[in-house]
Amino acid sequence: MMELTNGEVVARSAALMKTYGRWPVAMVRGEGVWLWDADGRRYLDFAGGIAVTVLGHSHPAVAEAIADQARTLLHCSNLYYIPQQVELANWLAGHSALDQAFFCNSGAEANEAAIKLARRWAYHNGAPGRSTVVTLEHSFHGRTLGALTATAQPRYQEGFGPLLGGVRHVPAGDLEALETALDGTVCAVMMEMVQGEAGVIPLQREYVRKVRDLCDRRGILLIIDEVQTGMGRTGTFFAYEQYRVEPDICTLAKGLANGVPVGAVLAKRAVAEAFGPGTHGSTFGGNPLAMRAALATVQVVEKERLWEKAARRGEYLRSRLSESLGQHPRVRGIRGLGLMLGLVLDQSAAPVAEACLEKGLLVTLAGGNTIRLLPALIVEEREIDDAVARLAAAFNQVFGGP
Numbered sequence: 001m002m003e004l005t006n007g008e009v010v011a012r013s014a015a016l017m018k019t020y021g022r023w024p025v026a027m028v029r030g031e032g033v034w035l036w037d038a039d040g041r042r043y044l045d046f047a048g049g050i051a052v053t054v055l056g057h058s059h060p061a062v063a064e065a066i067a068d069q070a071r072t073l074l075h076c077s078n079l080y081y082i083p084q085q086v087e088l089a090n091w092l093a094g095h096s097a098l099d100q101a102f103f104c105n106s107g108a109e110a111n112e113a114a115i116k117l118a119r120r121w122a123y124h125n126g127a128p129g130r131s132t133v134v135t136l137e138h139s140f141h142g143r144t145l146g147a148l149t150a151t152a153q154p155r156y157q158e159g160f161g162p163l164l165g166g167v168r169h170v171p172a173g174d175l176e177a178l179e180t181a182l183d184g185t186v187c188a189v190m191m192e193m194v195q196g197e198a199g200v201i202p203l204q205r206e207y208v209r210k211v212r213d214l215c216d217r218r219g220i221l222l223i224i225d226e227v228q229t230g231m232g233r234t235g236t237f238f239a240y241e242q243y244r245v246e247p248d249i250c251t252l253a254k255g256l257a258n259g260v261p262v263g264a265v266l267a268k269r270a271v272a273e274a275f276g277p278g279t280h281g282s283t284f285g286g287n288p289l290a291m292r293a294a295l296a297t298v299q300v301v302e303k304e305r306l307w308e309k310a311a312r313r314g315e316y317l318r319s320r321l322s323e324s325l326g327q328h329p330r331v332r333g334i335r336g337l338g339l340m341l342g343l344v345l346d347q348s349a350a351p352v353a354e355a356c357l358e359k360g361l362l363v364t365l366a367g368g369n370t371i372r373l374l375p376a377l378i379v380e381e382r383e384i385d386d387a388v389a390r391l392a393a394a395f396n397q398v399f400g401g402p
């Protein structure tokens with residue numbers, strides 16, 4: 001491909017739909033926690049492709065696995081067994097509270113499949129009228145129509161109606177509201193352990209345990225969306241481990257193959273049984289390329305026990321942020337788990353994110369007033385120090401200071 005500058009790429013972009021508020025830079029190369037743009041400028045990447053690149057960019061184990069698989073077999077369809085898919089399903093079953101996996105291509109698709117599975121489970125068990133799924137206000141479960149209906153944030157839904165039926169939203173943390181919502185039409189409750197897009201808001205442990213108890217008492221499934229929190233990011237492989245609950249269905253995507261598109265639905269055997277031949281499918285889901293990349297990724301995560309590193313480095317990042325910006329008059333707090341942290345401001349965080357870009361630091365915004373930090377789990381302390389210094393410089397640029 002011809003080499004263009006940032007400005008030239010932006011100038012040629014009229015044929016792209018404007019679904020994203022993109023920064024005017026074009027990324028062309030990555031290594032570890034660093035990205036380079038088309039003008040050769042280097043950035044410290046604390047956006048991590050929005051919680052995707054858990055091993056950092058261009059990890060040699062993933063690159064080698066992809067190259068080798070591309071030379072061997074890219075795709076063959078799910079009409080046949082795919083050995084890498086069997087291996088990944090076994091790995092995930094061996095490292096989770098769930099027994100069986102279905103593979104797809106994204107987080108939204110995984111959540112769609114989870115909703116379908118919950119409904120089919122009720123149908124399979126003689127209760128076809130139990131089709132409602134209850135989700136939490138401020139949740140984010142994806143952009144396809146089913147996942148968007150589950151996403152309880154009006155700003156993502158505006159103009160896309162009519163949304164699908166059979167979803168009910170309740171405020172997070174309000175057990176009474178949930179008890180009322182769980183009537184005889186409900187088959188499942190779906191929630192994130194840390195509401196990422198809402199502003200990196202962890203649910204309370206006590207609340208989650210009570211939700212689990214309530215679901216058990218009423219014979220309702222608990223679906224945990226680990227699309228953003230999974231793969232060790234929060235300090236355990238799955239965030240639900242820290243809440244000491246087991247889901248009946250769990251979804252994964254983002255970091256699972258370190259950047260190759262993949263999603264997964266994991267379920268207890270008794271639930272998964274509701275998906276017989278022909279009930280659900282995906283042409284690309286679980287293809288040899290994605291499975292090889294995912295296997296390489298989970299093997300590195302396991303070998304290097306990266307969830308432990310995420311817990312340690314997350315603590316370090318939190319303490320450095322607290323020292324450097326905790327007392328800043330515009331900062332309301334720091335929240336999150338492991339290497340999924342949010343710096344909450346008392347105003348829009350967009351000007352700070354823009355100043356960060358100028359200072360060579362990539363961050364993402366969440367919930368309007370939160371700077372969300374999602375670096376690779378291999379990030380070193382000196383890189384965290386560097387990021388915090390750039391963030392502090394961005395604060396000074398926006399709000400004034402030394």
Ligand SMILES: Cc1ncc(COP(=O)(O)O)c(C=O)c1O
Pocket residue numbers: 050106107108109111140141142143192196197225226227228229253254
């Ligand atoms: C918790 C959660 N669920 C689902 C999704 C949707 O994933 P995807 O963009 O891969 O469809 C996201 C994406 O940000 C997410 O954070």
